[in-house]
Amino acid sequence: MRDGEGLKSGPGANVRVAVIGGGVAGLAAALALRDRARAQGTPLKVTVFEKDTQTGGNLRTLTQDGWQFEWGPNGFLDNEPATLRLVDRLGLRPRLVRSSDAARRRFLLVNGCLEEIPLSPKAFLSSKLLSPRGKLRMARELLVPPRKDLGRAAVDPATDETIDRFGERRLGREFADVMLDPMVKGVFGGEAKQLSLAAAFPRMVELERDHGGLFRAMIALGRAKRRKGRRTDAGPTGVLHSFDGGMAVLVDALAAALESDPDSEVVRGADVNTIARGDGLWSVSWPGGSRDGFTAVLDAAPAHAAARHTAELDPALSRDLAAIPYAPMAVIALGYARKNVSHDLNGFGMLVPGREKRNLLGALWSSSIFPGLAPDGHVLLRCMAGGAGNPAVMDLDDAALVDLVLKDLRGLMGLRGEPALVNIIRHRRAIAQYVPGHLARLKAIDEAAARHGSLYFLGSAYRGIAVNACVKETEILADKVLTALTGARPAQAEVAP
Ligand SMILES: Cc1cc2nc3c(=O)[nH]c(=O)nc-3n(C[C@H](O)[C@H](O)[C@H](O)COP(=O)(O)OP(=O)(O)OC[C@H]3O[C@@H](n4cnc5c(N)ncnc54)[C@H](O)[C@@H]3O)c2cc1C
Known part of the structure; x- marks a missing residue:
């Protein structure tokens, strides 16, 4: 035309x-x-x-010699009905692929070791994610009064609080460093100290404003849920989905x-x-x-x-x-023969808090999340490096970037020998920073x-x-x-x- x-x-x-x-x-x-x-x-x-x-x-899916990997997002959660409505509108329901149950298991690098993120408060208390002192401070969230000026960031930018500041104020320094920092790196490729809570996670502001705090909100919403016998929207829920074909x-x-x-x-x-x-x-x-x-x-x-x-x-x-602003991010797909990886890869993947002083932001165990992404007898890992906190890695050449990632990953995943697949995607302006x-x-x-x-x-x-x-x-x-x-x-x- x-x-x-x-x-x-x-x-x-x-x-x-x-x-x-x-x-x-x-x-x-x-x-x-x-x-x-x-x-x-x-x-x-x-x-x-x-x-x-x-x-x-x-949204672009790449294939190479029996491997399949994503240029950008690897899926979407099913907790937003608008996307599922779109899926139905397009007749794509039969092509929808649900992530494996193993993908519910997520890990953080804490003091050099991979620790599973517990799914219940009880399991959290016995986990090694936080020190006893950090857990105690977290429990005191119940006593922290709510800010008076919540919900005014659009009209009064001086009240706009960073995610890190919010985390420290309500849940303590250790929680902010160990839990929030890697989550923000994983979702935004950003830094919790540089992003607005009200813009990035508006629900958190609502919970503090409406219930006086996060634990109070969990208790109130839990009660409402039991009363009504249905789900609440206290936090991000949902199962990750993609399509056969990506x-x-x-x-x-x-x-x-x-x-x-x-x-x-x-x-x-x-x-x-x-x-x-x-x-x-x-x-x-x-x-x-x-x-x-x-x-x-x-x-x-x-x-x-x-x-x-x-x-x-x-x-x-x-x-x-x-x-x-936008954060840069390098996405490095690494394929390995299964026999050359000693870790069981039974989960979604791992995120790395900044205080661990690594170059890796995180790694997804992609072939454990969705089927058919790696040839038989192989596994696919998707590694992220760079982000707003470490933009210099974007200028490394391919070999140096892979070396950098493998330096962090080799010991953690028990990798042996050379990868069977390497594919690097450099997103110079990956994700908008709120x-x-x-x-x-x-x-x-x-x-x-x-x-x-x-x-x-x-x-x-x-x-x-x-x-x-x-x-x-x-x-x-x-x-x-x-x-x-x-x-x-x-x-x-x-x-x-
Ligand atoms: C590495 C990475 C991982 C991600 N992971 C996830 C995830 O797991 N889950 C999730 O939900 N989201 C994820 N995201 C975010 C997701 O990619 C975005 O939500 C989504 O792509 C946004 O779509 P968009 O249409 O707004 O922007 P884009 O996808 O950026 O599309 C914008 C379009 O505009 C075009 N364009 C640019 N300039 C012009 C111009 N001058 N004239 C005409 N066209 C132009 C571009 O070519 C492009 O096609 C990820 C993003 C990245 C980069």
Whole structure:
């Protein structure tokens, strides 16, 4: 299709929406818009502009000589119904793969030894994760009064507390170092001392605000659960899922659904550099092409790219978008013959607290989590290095990076000989960092977008870095966009494959 061609705005097809970025957020938003518009009988056409020749963003599954590994996320938890609704919408339920039961077992490196993270408070008390003094301090959480200014970070950034500070205040220094620091490294590739609790884990702020503390919240929610006989949302729960064929299955199905719909299209190789508004309609330009006549723009590219798109339109907005930092991360897939690994690999994997002074952030025992990722008689490990706290490792060459990781891993996993597979993926800007002030910045971004009208920003840079958060946001946003465009509350979209 030539640039400037594309979907025609025929009679009754006057609402056209541009989505920039064909990652899971952009693709899912485009589909949600189409489905909702169809359900309410609104003629609406959607065009997704993707920089690369392939769609999917970070959701990409690689295969090599019988090995299968992920470029970005290795799965999603089933505790977010929006992703499962999307799975059903795409007819992917039969391809869903549940992680093994062994994957419930997670380990931390503590004083040089791997310790399993206990799943019950009783088991925690007898574990070696914390010293007796650390456990005692943790138990005193019940006595720590709640902060008075909780929940105000978006309007008063001075009240925005880091994850580390929160952990130390409520549960003690040792808990923050041993438990929170590695969790933040594992989820965000970030540093607990540099990330905002309210932006990264808003539920924790709600629990302290509503119940006066975390243990009090656990007790109250536990009681409510027993009374009602159902699950509560006291903390992250859910089982990790992927697809037979890996996470790419989800984004490939999304792109296919959009491309088989006459009212939507995906333009690949469009590295958008500008969006502009004239006569009430938006235009989108990239080197070698442009399209105009869009009623709304949904920018689902990473924040640093969105900053470029808006540089001419609104320099202050562009500066706010550019100020959202990203952590770098190197993902190193290592395959071994089973006989060359003495560890039983019976679990999900391990995370490494910063105080252990290692270069490894963590390692997943991938072939223990999902079946079919390694050839017979082999195992697959997925190692992470770098992160916001150690960006220098990104500049090492391949051999040096593998040496660095193996120096930490060899003894812990009992590795012998050379790996049968090595694959390195360097994510220079892997994961958005929700630093203190993020919620206030988000508010400024939303206000600026609202001033321009029909401009929206979505994706992992803003309101949740996980696939689940991105998909959930697309449903909410699709409703909001349709309401703004048509004035009518959108009808419930039909869920049909
Ligand atoms: C190493 C790693 C591990 C992760 N692990 C997990 C996990 O286990 N579980 C989980 O839930 N999440 C995980 N995540 C996060 C997950 O990858 C994100 O939630 C998800 O990819 C966000 O999707 P997105 O569409 O917002 O962004 P992206 O996936 O970054 O997609 C953005 C898209 O925009 C395109 N684009 C960029 N600039 C332009 C432009 N100028 N014009 C047009 N298009 C442009 C890009 O090419 C890309 O396709 C991980 C991320 C990384 C990097």
